[in-house]
Amino acid sequence: MYLVTRFLGFALILSMFLTAVFARVQAQDPQTEYQKQLEEYEKKKKEIEEANIEREKALEAEKQKNAARKAYNDGNTSLKKGNSDAALESYNLSISYDPSFEQAYYGKGLALSRLRRYEESLAAYNKAVQINPMYSSAWLALAKLYRQMDRYDEALTACLTAIQTDSTSDKAYYELGFIYNQRKQYQKAANAFVKVTEINPKDYRSYNAQGVALEKIGKTDEAIAAFQKAVEVKNDYFESYFRMAAVYNKIGKHQEALEAALNCLKYRKNYAPAAFEAGMAYERMNQFNNAIKYYEIAKGNRNWRKAAQYQIDMIKRKM
Structure with missing residues (x-):
């Protein structure tokens, strides 16, 4: 439909121009006037053809960008679903349509990073910032x-x-x-x-x-x-309570340390680091049975087992 419309438009312009030329030639009829009008016609024809070519280029470029955008969106969808391989394929397709599309390189970098292809990921990110x-x-x-x-x-x-x-x-x-x-x-x-x-x-x-x-x-x-x-x-952010307890124990404020540790355990039951700090606070306040109780909780985590058992053994030597 587009080609038909373009052809009819071109034909109409050409017909109007030829009519005008013929009328002027009939009126004046010298050979030089005819040649002049013919040259004008050729010039107009060339301008129209060049404009049509530029229009076609613009339409094709827009088509490529739309395809690039669609492939990029497909890549984002795949990445959200955890399918990094499919995402990478879509981002590469997007780049093939539009090599200047920096967001596609960024997406490619994300996909490659999740695939642990780190050097390739760096290259993709660097290409994105090179473009923009x-x-x-x-x-x-x-x-x-x-x-x-x-x-x-x-x-x-x-x-x-x-x-x-x-x-x-x-x-x-x-x-x-x-x-x-x-x-x-x-x-x-x-x-x-x-x-x-x-x-x-x-x-x-x-x-x-x-x-x-x-x-x-x-x-x-x-x-x-x-x-x-x-x-x-x-x-209820348990980690900050634990860290607060550790600092309080470090500076000798064991009651404050205990309160912070127990707050942590309220929001994160049996959290070994906080249980250890609670045990430490009780131990420093000579409440040995309570100290052992919380060290035993800390022992439930293998990373804290050795340290907690050491403190229990030290307390039992004192008792």
């Missing part, structure tokens, strides 16, 4: 993957670039905190987690992570305050 240097999500994906591969310098560079391209990304600052932790730059890690909570005050995990970093550099009061903030935001 402002693609914050791709920079962040690079940072996470570099960190997982223990390439912390490259992870740091990628994460800082992600933040530079989007300074409102709490996820980027959260990742930055983890990278600084891996580099044992704990104050910088704590600062990054603070930035997360400034952007998103409800992010209880970042308060907890901030506390962990601060405790490692001996800032126990600030660490405890961060843990308390975490449980203010989410009162």
Whole structure:
């Protein structure tokens, strides 16, 4: 239908032009005038043909982009369903339709990462940011993957670039905190987690992570305050209660440690780390039977069994 319409339009223009030429030739009839009109006709004909070619190119390009978008959406669907192989196939198809589609390279990187093809995943992410240097999500994906591969310098560079391209990304600052932790730059890690909570005050995990970093550099009061903030935001967040208990025991505040440990166990029954801290608090307060009770709970976890049994043996020597 489109070709028929285009042909009829072209024929109509040509017919009108020839009619005008014939009328002028009839009126003037010199050979030079005829030649002039013929040249004008050829020029108009060429312009119309070139316009039609450009229109066809634009339509084909639009068709390719639509196909690329469909394949990309198919890839996203497969990835959500956990089918990384099918997702990778769809992303590759999308790229074949539109090699400049940076989101398809990003999706390809995600699929390859889940397939543990890490170097190929890095290449895909790098292609995405090469096409669009402002693609914050791709920079962040690079940072996470570099960190997982223990390439912390490259992870740091990628994460800082992600933040530079989007300074409102709490996820980027959260990742930055983890990278600084891996580099044992704990104050910088704590600062990054603070930035997360400034952007998103409800992010209880970042308060907890901030506390962990601060405790490692001996800032126990600030660490405890961060843990308390975490449980203010989410009162059943058991991990912050456990970490609070550990810090309190470390600085000799055993009653506070016990309260925090018991709160943790209220929300995470028989959680071995908290049970151990409860046992430690009771032991330091010379309540040995209660201490043994909680050390026995801790023994239920093989990772804590040896330490808990050691404490039980030490108590029995005192009794």
